[in-house]
Amino acid sequence: MAKIHILDEHIANQIAAGEVVERPASVVKELVENAIDAGSTKIEVTVEEGGLQSIRVTDNGSGIDPNDCTAAFYRHATSKIEHSRDLFHITTLGFRGEALPSIAAVAKVELVTSSGDEGLGHRVVIEGGKLIADETIAAPRGTDLIIRELFYNTPARLKYMKTIQTELGHISDFMYRMALSHPQIAFSLRHNSNSLLQTVGNGDLLQVIAAVYGTQAAKAMLPIQAENLDFQLHGYISRPEWTRSNRNGISTMVNGRYIRNFGVNQAIQRAYHTLLPINRFPLAVFDLRMHPSLVDVNVHPAKLEVRFSKEQELYPFVEQSIYQVLRQEVLIPQPVKQSIGGKGSSSFIQEQFHFSKNKNGNPLPEGSLPLLPSDTQANESAEMNVGSGTSSKTASVVDASAPPREYNQDSNVPSSIHGTSRSIHRLNLNLITRCGRREQRDMLCPRKRIEIFVQGSL
Numbered sequence: 001m002a003k004i005h006i007l008d009e010h011i012a013n014q015i016a017a018g019e020v021v022e023r024p025a026s027v028v029k030e031l032v033e034n035a036i037d038a039g040s041t042k043i044e045v046t047v048e049e050g051g052l053q054s055i056r057v058t059d060n061g062s063g064i065d066p067n068d069c070t071a072a073f074y075r076h077a078t079s080k081i082e083h084s085r086d087l088f089h090i091t092t093l094g095f096r097g098e099a100l101p102s103i104a105a106v107a108k109v110e111l112v113t114s115s116g117d118e119g120l121g122h123r124v125v126i127e128g129g130k131l132i133a134d135e136t137i138a139a140p141r142g143t144d145l146i147i148r149e150l151f152y153n154t155p156a157r158l159k160y161m162k163t164i165q166t167e168l169g170h171i172s173d174f175m176y177r178m179a180l181s182h183p184q185i186a187f188s189l190r191h192n193s194n195s196l197l198q199t200v201g202n203g204d205l206l207q208v209i210a211a212v213y214g215t216q217a218a219k220a221m222l223p224i225q226a227e228n229l230d231f232q233l234h235g236y237i238s239r240p241e242w243t244r245s246n247r248n249g250i251s252t253m254v255n256g257r258y259i260r261n262f263g264v265n266q267a268i269q270r271a272y273h274t275l276l277p278i279n280r281f282p283l284a285v286f287d288l289r290m291h292p293s294l295v296d297v298n299v300h301p302a303k304l305e306v307r308f309s310k311e312q313e314l315y316p317f318v319e320q321s322i323y324q325v326l327r328q329e330v331l332i333p334q335p336v337k338q339s340i341g342g343k344g345s346s347s348f349i350q351e352q353f354h355f356s357k358n359k360n361g362n363p364l365p366e367g368s369l370p371l372l373p374s375d376t377q378a379n380e381s382a383e384m385n386v387g388s389g390t391s392s393k394t395a396s397v398v399d400a401s402a403p404p405r406e407y408n409q410d411s412n413v414p415s416s417i418h419g420t421s422r423s424i425h426r427l428n429l430n431l432i433t434r435c436g437r438r439e440q441r442d443m444l445c446p447r448k449r450i451e452i453f454v455q456g457s458l
């Protein structure tokens, strides 16, 4: 065995870079997180050639003290924690002091920063871990970091980079999450001088959702707000008819940090339960707030995974909070029995359907497509069933625990419904024709969440 020796700082940084800097998007992530931790209200990201040629992140945050500019590039150099007990109360996005040295080990870095308002700043240039320039220059308050030629000295890593479009996809995906988790910050992302994202930073999450997913998606969102002794949750979830083919539309933030957590995703899906067609997923953007001691972010250098110390309580809380919001929206017709006529009259309205209003009587959001008929036709159909006493022809809505029924191939109308009264038939057609989009039809018909039973004369 050769003699044991402590590795040179540069090699140690290159080893750490293997975990911290996986691809250009990791660099963007680390630099943007630093800008957020510095209290910035405006963060501009400019990338060229998918970030492989250059990545520039400019912020208007606190800046770095001139005496700390080179120290920031040392391994485990951080201003965010001091004692080991701080590890259990992390309130910043970064704390490991690994990002800047790791990036500087595999790229050419230029830092210009100023921590005051006098216009005096500091410039540091590092290439492959070597200090090239360290000087005082004029600069506005904030930090401007330019990363050039990422992986220029690690050809094996460079070889495994995907196409520019793939790398750009990772960068924009990350920037969208950042914008969604920090609506109070104005973000911009430009690629080869094309603008890909621009948010205003006025704190309105719905506006950020519109900027990221489009205005139609924003209109389909329902606000969610809940809290118990341990957790607070606020954000938006989509109405069940607005679905996606994968879970990418679910953005879970914990204390402002975007995370990926299987348990939370499962809780969200359980809350939607049968409201979603098979293999469709909702759009959800929410921030979970909890005491920092309840969450351990020190699981992986990328800090995307976290551990919750009260996960047995957290998952039901998320599920219940979402379920409550969805429950308030009338997504399936509810039968309501109302008596009419004078005292002693045996007449009653057999049932009524309220389609397009939530329980508070508020109309659905403008532009949202009601899942079920909301127009007068539907009411007309329902109210045609005004009966007297024990009417022999009544319609009732039941849950779909009933055995499957056969559907007519052409119209998707249950075959048992053919030949029944026109009103019942029309109601059924209403249900089906309003399910114009494929997902809605899938949701409504094959799952038989709603069935119309025709009793009496059938």
Ligand SMILES: Nc1ncnc2c1ncn2[C@@H]1O[C@H](COP(=O)(O)OP(=O)(O)O)[C@@H](O)[C@H]1O
Pocket: 030, 034, 035, 038, 059, 061, 062, 063, 064, 072, 077, 078, 079, 080, 094, 095, 096, 097, 098, 099, 100, 101, 143
């Ligand atoms: N944009 C920035 N604005 C102000 N300070 C910064 C910025 N980027 C980095 N720093 C300083 O450099 C230090 C090292 O950054 P980094 O290597 O990312 O470690 P960490 O973020 O884990 O502390 C940070 O603790 C912070 O003090």
Ligand SMILES: [Mg+2]
Pocket: 030, 033, 034, 094, 095, 097, 099, 100
């Ligand atoms: Mg950092």
